[in-house]
Amino acid sequence: MVLVKLQADGASTVDRETTSAQDSAVLHRHLGASFLSLEKGQSSYLVLEDGRMIFDASGGAAVGCIGWGNRRVAEAVTRQILDVPYCPTIFYTTKAQEDLCQLLVDSTNGHMARAYIVNSGSEAMEAAIKLARQYYLELEQPQPQRVRFISRRQSYHGITLGALAVGGHVTRRAKFEPIMMKNVSQVSPCFEYRGKTNGEPDEAYVERLAKELDDEFQRVGPDTVCAFVAEPVVGAALGCVPSVPGYFKAVRTVCEKYGALLILDEVMCGMGRTGTLHAWEQEGIAPDIQTIGKGLGGGYQPVAGVLVGHRVINTFEKGTGVFVHGHTYQGHPAGCAAALEVQRIIQEEGLLKNVQELAPLLSKSLVDEVGSHPNVGNVRGRGFFWGIEFVANKETSEPFPAEDHVAMDICEFALAKNYGVGVYPGGGSVDGVRGDHIIISPPYNVSGDDIKWIVATVKRVVEDFFAAKSK
Numbered sequence: 001m002v003l004v005k006l007q008a009d010g011a012s013t014v015d016r017e018t019t020s021a022q023d024s025a026v027l028h029r030h031l032g033a034s035f036l037s038l039e040k041g042q043s044s045y046l047v048l049e050d051g052r053m054i055f056d057a058s059g060g061a062a063v064g065c066i067g068w069g070n071r072r073v074a075e076a077v078t079r080q081i082l083d084v085p086y087c088p089t090i091f092y093t094t095k096a097q098e099d100l101c102q103l104l105v106d107s108t109n110g111h112m113a114r115a116y117i118v119n120s121g122s123e124a125m126e127a128a129i130k131l132a133r134q135y136y137l138e139l140e141q142p143q144p145q146r147v148r149f150i151s152r153r154q155s156y157h158g159i160t161l162g163a164l165a166v167g168g169h170v171t172r173r174a175k176f177e178p179i180m181m182k183n184v185s186q187v188s189p190c191f192e193y194r195g196k197t198n199g200e201p202d203e204a205y206v207e208r209l210a211k212e213l214d215d216e217f218q219r220v221g222p223d224t225v226c227a228f229v230a231e232p233v234v235g236a237a238l239g240c241v242p243s244v245p246g247y248f249k250a251v252r253t254v255c256e257k258y259g260a261l262l263i264l265d266e267v268m269c270g271m272g273r274t275g276t277l278h279a280w281e282q283e284g285i286a287p288d289i290q291t292i293g294k295g296l297g298g299g300y301q302p303v304a305g306v307l308v309g310h311r312v313i314n315t316f317e318k319g320t321g322v323f324v325h326g327h328t329y330q331g332h333p334a335g336c337a338a339a340l341e342v343q344r345i346i347q348e349e350g351l352l353k354n355v356q357e358l359a360p361l362l363s364k365s366l367v368d369e370v371g372s373h374p375n376v377g378n379v380r381g382r383g384f385f386w387g388i389e390f391v392a393n394k395e396t397s398e399p400f401p402a403e404d405h406v407a408m409d410i411c412e413f414a415l416a417k418n419y420g421v422g423v424y425p426g427g428g429s430v431d432g433v434r435g436d437h438i439i440i441s442p443p444y445n446v447s448g449d450d451i452k453w454i455v456a457t458v459k460r461v462v463e464d465f466f467a468a469k470s471k
């Protein structure tokens, strides 16, 4: 197989490079491990070249949301390519792009004013960062001193330099620190399992985190900050960690206090993954700028987007009206056609309702059946977006050493030993504490029986893996 092994995998926090064992944030894919060759995607299954079928219980990296092999989407993309394969967006638009943007804006209950279509989550984050900066230059009284961003440790916002700079992925940043944007600082994530102190009520935890953010604004100079950046449910970096109730209201209030924008990165947790189309709908707030990706096109085309709120759009309209940005392939017709069809299928087939109805089964059975294992420290998530964190010691929550690369090994064990289930690995460290997790994020159209099978199979994988590991 002619394939570059050290390819970057933007979605995962698993590093496929050799790194030093001392580097606690690294999970390292064994060099020399071969890739499995995919022959076909069929409903929830990935079919390998040798005929084996893998139930794709994570939709790849939480990408697949309507399953694979959907003819409607394939035909919509084919039609689009035959009609208008490429759109030079400097002069033109397409019906696919207009319809997609309208559908996205309409889905926000009036909160967002415009949509901008790009090709990847990282591109969406770059655009979001630049939009926030340019917003302050477009104001009637420009604020050019706003040059800083505040984000959270142990987050992931993409692999390009700007996205990497606001992200908190220690090992992905390490080699590029010297050439990265310097004007970013980070505060603690809202991470109940490892961040909340024993017996601390939610309100007190939220207050503590909001104060930390407020203090950070004060430390760097509140009028120098463009935006606070966060994922509503932390994906690849922490493994499906939602915030405790009230957290996003509290941080939104801090942003407002200092006139800064709120950028929510929903590339992984958005577009229905948590049971509502936008994860922020469950937080009682709306962002000023939002990025979306993975579930937007459900894996059928590389497509992502930025949703922009009224405050920013109104300011641009009164200002130059031109966002100094652009990609050759932005608003790509095939991406728009795929995303539009995927979103129509989600609407027409009532798939968000399916996620909402089956989420309690997924969460309860994961907690009851997998959470009871002595090496499972925590099971958390929302909707069809669940993370299982593994620990060496359940009592003390002590993680496994980085060099054990437990999360990656479990996923490889499941594939190599023919359990027929595909799950997604990740790991990292929060404030010096390591964690290994796997993500369960099935397509939105699975049945209750599928969920029972996924949970029972993952349970067997976890039991057999740790039994083999302890020998």
Ligand code: PMP
Pocket (backbone or CB within 6 Å): 009, 010, 011, 012, 061, 119, 120, 121, 122, 123, 125, 156, 157, 158, 159, 231, 235, 236, 265, 266, 267, 268, 269, 293, 304
């Ligand atoms: N933001 C988040 C929250 C993500 O999970 C990812 C990818 N995992 C990105 C941004 C970057 O997206 P992409 O890999 O499509 O560039």
